[in-house]
């Protein structure tokens with residue numbers, strides 16, 4: 494009688510949110526898995542630090558958009574009692590305009606009644622409602638796409654700062670099709686982006702879901718609770734930390750050898766399939782394929798990731814004049830300031846600062862000012878202090894500072910992004926059992942990465 498071969502595990506390379514989400518779903522489906530990460534901690538870009546003096550620092554991402562899939566994952570992981578929604582006190586979204594913070598209108602009615610936008614822009618919004626579906630052939634810069642719909646003022650004072658806040662990028666360079674596929678699709682189906690928004694709200698109500706944007710959430714002990722819970726949901730012993738994968742060698746029998754290194758020692762393991770959940774720069778460095786006939790992902794290294802420095806600053810409450818009654822403030826390029834934006838961290842979620850203090854997170858650099866992100870903390874801090882003094886009435890020096898540099902922060906999906914996608918698709922087509930997902934192709938937010946992991950797992954189990 495033939496003994497069936499033991500099930501070879503699926504290798505997941507990268508234990509950020511993409512890889513951990515894939516691992517979680519594969520483990521739930523009963524698949525054997527091996528997970529490798531080069532760092533000492535899982536979670537990738539999610540880095541929460543709890544300081545004994547009562548500061549809770551998010552050195553990477555600060556908040557998570559909770560769509561129904563994320564809500565269901567939080568419930569499955571038993572994290573509901575840890576989950577915290579963004580405080581109603583943080584509902585204002587400020588934009589710096591003419592050197593002062595002005596609240597962005599939060600609803601279509603507020604858009605019409607507030608004095609933030611000119612009558613011309615309001616009229617443009619109303620006429621946008623009459624646009625018919627347009628089958629576009631050519632991709633175009635995001636700024637040109639939004640300008641066609643809503644005009645210059647909205648690009649300058651809404652899109653530009655929004656893109657700095659999300660991509661740390663430049664709306665003139667990003668691709669409308671790739672950076673905001675939902676808007677691209679909305680135009681295709683409805684013509685008008687406003688009518689698409691109304692239709693989507695209606696559809697959500699019909700499904701019994703709240704019609705507004707998804708809640709913004711975190712966890713009492715910070716975002717790192719999520720990767721921690723994902724790891725806890727995996728079978729014991731499957732996660733290898735400080736394990737840098739260097740090469741993936743496909744074998745004639747359809748299996749793979751994964752070669753990884755820890756502290757100078759190289760290990761090779763046989764697996765059934767390989768999921769790559771790595772950022773572009775790490776993908777570019779991998780050796781994939783048989784010696785002499787490698788498949789190169791090296792061109793992914795040219796996918797631009799501008800540097801960002803995240804500056805977590807703690808102040809005595811009495812030293813900040815602004816009420817900090819909002820999510821934070823974003824800064825349009827036209828304002829020529831030295832920061833991309835500032836999050837009012839202790840207004841967003843409770844227990845981010847000790848009593849009598851407030852915490853802010855300033856983002857610096859991006860494609861607008863990469864030079865600033867490369868400055869040492871002692872040179873950057875006085876520049877930011879001056880900005881915060883003028884914008885928020887901050888007096889004196891911060892009582893707590895934590896600066897985190899991200900030399901390659903967020904991938905910029907530009908007009909040539911199809912070329913990167915083609916390189917990835919080619920590698921997958923050439924090698925059976927190789928699957929690639931994450932920020933390089935599936936979107937840049939944590940919500941996108943969780944979905945990318947779900948998709949990767951589904952491709953293996955299909």
Ligand SMILES: Cc1cc2nc3c(=O)[nH]c(=O)nc-3n(C[C@H](O)[C@H](O)[C@H](O)COP(=O)(O)OP(=O)(O)OC[C@H]3O[C@@H](n4cnc5c(N)ncnc54)[C@H](O)[C@@H]3O)c2cc1C
Pocket residue numbers: 506507508509510511512529530531532535536537538539552553554555556557558736737738739770771772775801803899901902903931932937938939940942
């Ligand atoms: C400063 C900053 C702020 C952000 N703010 C937000 C926010 O507020 N909200 C939001 O939704 N998103 C935000 N993001 C984006 C979000 O954090 C990321 O897109 C997401 O966490 C990426 O997850 P990932 O698993 O795809 O990649 P990563 O988190 O980069 O994980 C990849 C993992 O692969 C490992 N690795 C690399 N090379 C190898 C190798 N050769 N072998 C083994 N392992 C390897 C790394 O150690 C890492 O753990 C922010 C990002 C940054 C940088």
